[in-house]
Amino acid sequence: MSxxxxxxxxxxxxxxxxxxxxxxxxxxxxxxxxxxSETINTIFRAAHSIKGGSGTFGFTSVSDFTHVLETLLDxxxxxxxxxxxxxxxxxxxxxxCLRALLSALQAEQTPDLSDANDLRHKFEVILGMSESTExxxxxxxxxxxxxxxxxxxxxxxxxxxxxxxEPLYMxxxxxxxxELETTVFYDAIPDFENLSPDECFLSWRFFLTTARTESxxxxxxxxxxxxxxxxxxxCGGLFxxxxxxxxxxxxxxxxxxxxxxxSSVSAPKAIPTKKAETKKxxxxxxxxxxxxxxxxxxxxxxVGELVITQAMLSQIGEQEITETTITSxxxxxxxxxxxxxxxxxxxxxIRMLPISFVFSRFPRLVRDxxxxxxxQVELKLVGEQTELDKTVMEKISDPMVHLVRNSLDHGLxxxxxxxxxxxxxxxxxxxNAFHQGGNIVIEIMDDGQGLNTQRIKEKAIxxxxxxxxxxxxxxxxxELIFMPGFSTADEVSDISGRGVGMDVVRRNIQALNGSVEVxxxxxxxxxxxxxxxxxxAILDGQLVKVAQHTYIIPLISIVESxxxxxxxxxxVGKDLDVLRLRDEYIPxxxxxxxxxxxxxxxxxxxxxLVVVESDNHKVGLLVDDLLAQQQVVIKSLEANYQKVDGIxxxxxxxxxxxxxxIDISGLIKLSGLKRPGSQELLVEAKVIEVA
Amino acid sequence: xSEQAELNQQLILGGxxxxxxxxxxxMAGEEYGMDILAVQEIRGWEDATVIPNxxxxxxxxxxxxxxxxxxxxxxxxxxxDSVAYSPLTVVxxxxxxxxxxxxxxxLVVDAVSDVYSISEETAKDVPDFQDSDNAxxxxxxxxxxxxxxxxxxxxxVLDLSANYMHHG
Numbered sequence: 001m002s003x004x005x006x007x008x009x010x011x012x013x014x015x016x017x018x019x020x021x022x023x024x025x026x027x028x029x030x031x032x033x034x035x036x037s038e039t040i041n042t043i044f045r046a047a048h049s050i051k052g053g054s055g056t057f058g059f060t061s062v063s064d065f066t067h068v069l070e071t072l073l074d075x076x077x078x079x080x081x082x083x084x085x086x087x088x089x090x091x092x093x094x095x096x097c098l099r100a101l102l103s104a105l106q107a108e109q110t111p112d113l114s115d116a117n118d119l120r121h122k123f124e125v126i127l128g129m130s131e132s133t134e135x136x137x138x139x140x141x142x143x144x145x146x147x148x149x150x151x152x153x154x155x156x157x158x159x160x161x162x163x164x165x166e167p168l169y170m171x172x173x174x175x176x177x178x179e180l181e182t183t184v185f186y187d188a189i190p191d192f193e194n195l196s197p198d199e200c201f202l203s204w205r206f207f208l209t210t211a212r213t214e215s216x217x218x219x220x221x222x223x224x225x226x227x228x229x230x231x232x233x234x235c236g237g238l239f240x241x242x243x244x245x246x247x248x249x250x251x252x253x254x255x256x257x258x259x260x261x262x263s264s265v266s267a268p269k270a271i272p273t274k275k276a277e278t279k280k281x282x283x284x285x286x287x288x289x290x291x292x293x294x295x296x297x298x299x300x301x302x303v304g305e306l307v308i309t310q311a312m313l314s315q316i317g318e319q320e321i322t323e324t325t326i327t328s329x330x331x332x333x334x335x336x337x338x339x340x341x342x343x344x345x346x347x348x349x350i351r352m353l354p355i356s357f358v359f360s361r362f363p364r365l366v367r368d369x370x371x372x373x374x375x376q377v378e379l380k381l382v383g384e385q386t387e388l389d390k391t392v393m394e395k396i397s398d399p400m401v402h403l404v405r406n407s408l409d410h411g412l413x414x415x416x417x418x419x420x421x422x423x424x425x426x427x428x429x430x431x432n433a434f435h436q437g438g439n440i441v442i443e444i445m446d447d448g449q450g451l452n453t454q455r456i457k458e459k460a461i462x463x464x465x466x467x468x469x470x471x472x473x474x475x476x477x478x479e480l481i482f483m484p485g486f487s488t489a490d491e492v493s494d495i496s497g498r499g500v501g502m503d504v505v506r507r508n509i510q511a512l513n514g515s516v517e518v519x520x521x522x523x524x525x526x527x528x529x530x531x532x533x534x535x536x537a538i539l540d541g542q543l544v545k546v547a548q549h550t551y552i553i554p555l556i557s558i559v560e561s562x563x564x565x566x567x568x569x570x571x572v573g574k575d576l577d578v579l580r581l582r583d584e585y586i587p588x589x590x591x592x593x594x595x596x597x598x599x600x601x602x603x604x605x606x607x608x609l610v611v612v613e614s615d616n617h618k619v620g621l622l623v624d625d626l627l628a629q630q631q632v633v634i635k636s637l638e639a640n641y642q643k644v645d646g647i648x649x650x651x652x653x654x655x656x657x658x659x660x661x662i663d664i665s666g667l668i669k670l671s672g673l674k675r676p677g678s679q680e681l682l683v684e685a686k687v688i689e690v691a
Numbered sequence: 692x693s694e695q696a697e698l699n700q701q702l703i704l705g706g707x708x709x710x711x712x713x714x715x716x717x718m719a720g721e722e723y724g725m726d727i728l729a730v731q732e733i734r735g736w737e738d739a740t741v742i743p744n745x746x747x748x749x750x751x752x753x754x755x756x757x758x759x760x761x762x763x764x765x766x767x768x769x770x771x772d773s774v775a776y777s778p779l780t781v782v783x784x785x786x787x788x789x790x791x792x793x794x795x796x797x798l799v800v801d802a803v804s805d806v807y808s809i810s811e812e813t814a815k816d817v818p819d820f821q822d823s824d825n826a827x828x829x830x831x832x833x834x835x836x837x838x839x840x841x842x843x844x845x846x847x848v849l850d851l852s853a854n855y856m857h858h859g
Binding site: 549594595596597635636637639640641642644645646647650652656657658659660 | 738739740741743744745751752753757758759761794795796852
């Protein structure tokens with residue numbers, strides 16, 4: 001054991017999680033009665049490699065648990081047992097359970113075994129355990145509350161050794177079942193001259209305190225049944241104190257000897273808990289990604305080109321400056337720019353993964369929820385190969401789960417309602433992903449009843465979000481579900497709606513520089529459309545000048561830029577200017593004012609207005625000048641500083657200076673235009689239109 | 692001071708566990724000291740990009756080899772009158788653990804002075820001036836020869852969330 005196994009832990013965990021994903025996907029495809037051996041084989045193989053790996057690394061809690069799972073699968077595979085719906089459910093639960101166990105181990109925590117024990121027990125009941133065809137090598141027992149003491153008399157026949165059995169192993173296995181007290185009888189040993197070294201003259205009496213059943217003990221002696229006299233009697237009931245001892249040092253912690261940073265397992269209390277907590281998320285977020293070899297190869301090619309260009313440039317640098325060298329220098333620089341851009345694009349591609357990584361968790365989710373709700377649902381996945389930045393992917397998963405749950409819970413009707421409405425009893429939920437411009441669009445569609453505009457409006461009125469007399473279009477009403485404070489509290493269920501509502505979904509998506517919209521038709525269904533930038537690392541930006549400062553406005557949110565015609569500007573309220581632009585009224589936000597910068601141009605006719613859109617609201621940002629448009633690499637300002645209202649991040653410009661990136665929706669909030677309960681200012685602009 | 696920093700000190704100083712090294716700098720005629728292990732580098736002042744609505748003592752952010760680093764003027768932080776920056780104005784870049792988050796920040800000071808080994812025992816407790824806002828920033832006072840050095844508690848000095856205020 002001189003090799004440090006811990007260096008392989010990450011790979012093991014990754015492969016195990018992949019294995020679990022595969023198991024889950026295959027299990028969902030399984031319909032009892034119609035299972036084909038290939039599917040079962042795939043599941044079996046996944047379970048088997050997890051068992052093997054965890055055994056190697058000493059994660060006995062995982063390997064023991066997987067072992068029972070594997071036994072069941074093996075029997076199904078061999079046709080000894082029919083697959084039932086109950087099996088599938090149990091297996092799916094075990095996938096969850098294994099995932100939890102592995103996550104805990106990965107975070108170097110002691111896993112919570114209660115679920116595993118429950119499930120394991122259920123499996124053992126199914127298997128009847130004694131039916132097991134395999135040579136049981138279960139090494140450890142998991143602590144369960146009730147324990148009993150067995151008296152075991154084991155008197156091997158003298159020829160035991162000749163059958164290749166070794167009592168010591170059996171005793172070892174017994175000891176692993178629980179607390180073992182051993183008495184050995186050696187009175188049968190003959191005189192030395194009669195002693196035959198290949199015959200067994202010893203016999204034993206054991207007192208075993210264990211939570212396991214008699215059959216588990218019998219199993220150990222299964223192979224020597226015919227070669228020994230074995231008597232097992234129960235001689236004790238519950239031993240409370242012993243049960244306690246047992247659980248304080250369960251044999252499953254045997255993992256500590258084989259690597260798993262022993263400090264966290266054996267002495268979790270010795271480590272300041274604070275530290276462990278802060279460390280954990282960091283570790284989890286630094287997981288690796290798998291990259292196709294073709295992507296790596298093309299990167300290597302590009303780096304090769306870059307090196308050549310660099311060599312060329314340095315050669316030019318050594319020459320005397322003449323007109324020809326300047327021309328070739330320019331050529332070289334153009335080539336360098338080209339190389340850099342290619343390299344950048346390809347490096348970004350490394351982080352791109354197909355969205356199927358997110359989609360793949362939905363079949364299970366839909367299955368579980370539809371069972372719970374007694375609805376019949378078909379899930380369609382479209383565009384699974386659409387690629388998306390890994391970071392975006394990780395963050396979009398939760399909002400999507402929320403939206404899908406909503407669709408299942410509120411969107412789709414029960415089969416009876418559907419039949420009554422003349423629809424197919426099976427509802428369809430479609431997840432669709434595709435690229436559009438520099439964005440990825442994810443649609444979550446259901447063919448349910450659509451949003452109930454009447455009820456949403458009533459709810460919004462009760463919550464004070466709108467006034468009863470407000471005339472709202474259907475789209476405007478649908479928008480209300482994204483408002484903070486709009487909660488459908490009367491239908492709280494464990495599927496959706498715990499007050500944490502759509503506003504959180506929208507906020508999370510906006511935090512990714514994305515947007516979410518809903519469209520809905522009564523009786524036909526509703527569609528949620530999420531739009532996201534492909535990557536969080538790079539942004540197309542418009543550089544603008546405010547006083548002597550340079551800011552960056554994300555190009556994606558800019559609608560247009562224009563010079564202000566002051567005849568179309570009117571003042572609303574105390575200090576809000578509104579520009580009439582075609583048939584819209586655009587509030588003018590003075591950036592220098594919001595950011596408290598001095599020295600900016602204040603006369604409206606001498607400045608430029610950048611009209612931007614966020615949350616379906618258009619506002620105009622007053623800037624001194626428009627500068628270049630360029631791609632900028634987003635850097636965190638928060639990392640070393642703190643969150644700045646109206647600023648989403650920072651970047652470094654070509655001259656090495658820092659420039660800040662404007663967060664449009666944050667800016668609108670900061671300007672006070674849309675404080676909670678202050679639709680007024682925007683609504684006010686509409687009123688003038690009527691007047 | 693973080694546990695890690697203490698551990699490092701013990702490793703570096705070996706037997707002299709109680710001795711810490713402090714980098715001192717001058718500000719308005721006073722000498723201040725900070726744990727030398729927190730110091731990442733010392734640079735000249737360069738123009739920083741203004742962060743909107745930041746407290747006055749935050750001069751902005753600079754690009755430190757690809758990382759965005761906020762710059763705090765220590766004079767303003769302590770409520771001392773500011774002086775015009777010159778090419779000789781010094782920025783001490785420190786990396787500190789603030790509320791379990793690792794932050795890199797720059798501190799504008801008048802001039803860097805010296806490095807002292809100071810035993811923890813000789814550092815005197817801060818006199819009881821609870822009324823002063825600045826008391827919380829002081830880790831201790833110590834005499835070095837004839838001079839008095841104010842040892843700073845950087846984690847407190849640079850915890851901007853505590854008294855976040857807008858300037859007009």
